Amino acid sequence: MKIDINRFKETFFQEADEHVAAMESGLLALEAGAAGQEALNATFRAIHSIKGSAGLFDLEALGLFAHAVETLLDQLRAGAVPADQERLDLLLESVDVLRGLLAAARQGQPGPAQDTAALRARIVAASQGSEGAPQAGPADPVVLATVLGSCVAVCLFDPQRGVGGMNHFLLPGGETDRGRLTRFGAHAMEMLINEVMRIGGERHRLLAKVFGGGHVLPGITTQDVGGQNAMFALEFLKRESIPVVSQLLQLRQPLEVRFFPQSGRAMVRRLAVQATQSVAASETRYQRVLKAQLQTDSGGDVTLF
């Protein structure tokens, strides 16, 4: 089933206007000292919604700016930085900028109507408490490792909480139905997000690093399996508003990835071309298994109680 998300755009703009209005009244109440945690929470949710939808409609400037505002509000909410006049002024200023960005997006202007970089930088600075760096294990006791040919590995982590995880997937080639093609990838992504959340990661703080998707399957030249895997991972993360902070994709050599989930650090080594053959062989085998599974898989199992 094909989904044209542009049809939902007008709804998004109407909602976004309401969210901005909610933010403004929340902030004014905070400034007047008349409101507490709930006003902060409501303001946070408003910007969180704007950010999420901005990602869905490819409104990059808006999404980027909203992400910064959201981070500051999250820090305020957690009590990591004080809700002083300076920060409230910054946030009120950002309400005007959000309105400007929304107006520009509504008229289909690709870039922002005004330069938002300076204000964004001030917001990012205000989000960082005096204690500095986020908590992370000093010695990185856990490491996750994998070897990738045309497969993709997504490393996901919450830098503030110091938790993360990694998946490793391959889409079955030779599939024209997009729903069937992406089923395994979407599943691998959702499992990873759920697990990272289960161990304490906050969804809106998640960052991603994406590796692999190389051109290593020699037998299959008519279709770019690695490219398909890489594109899928990037598109998925974009739709879910999870920023990709680092990527190394679609090379001709296999990669060895070591990911330290507590710090989010990743080390990637390019393997020698000689290693290509064995990696490609095992991935080709795996792909055959996936295709067979797809044939027999009915999916969407239903249980009625």
Place this chain on the structure above:
Amino acid sequence: MAKRILIVDDSATMRQMVSFTLTQAGFDVVEGVDGVDGLARAGQHTIHLVLTDLNMPRMSGIELIQSLRATPAYRYTPILMLTTESQTSKKLEGKAAGATGWIVKPFHPQKLLETIAKVLP
């Protein structure tokens, strides 16, 4: 009047996909981004059926079902879980909380609609 379905899922992608499937089939759709939001939406609208994810920030699908079942208006409303989890122990947890049924993601649009038709009052 079209029946109204509440979709609660923290994944924007999933909400759009389910929402599209349901609106194409003629349903009214209301969306919630997590359990807390879903519960608020249920208070604002008359909902005939709830489709909820399990793992979500702030309030899980199980907690959402428990809260809905504690609300007189939603004591008997069909609630279907739509989740990647397929373990029996999880399903039993859902059943105990008051779920009407359990659908394992990734969902098939046709199967989803058939299941909804089965449980809608």
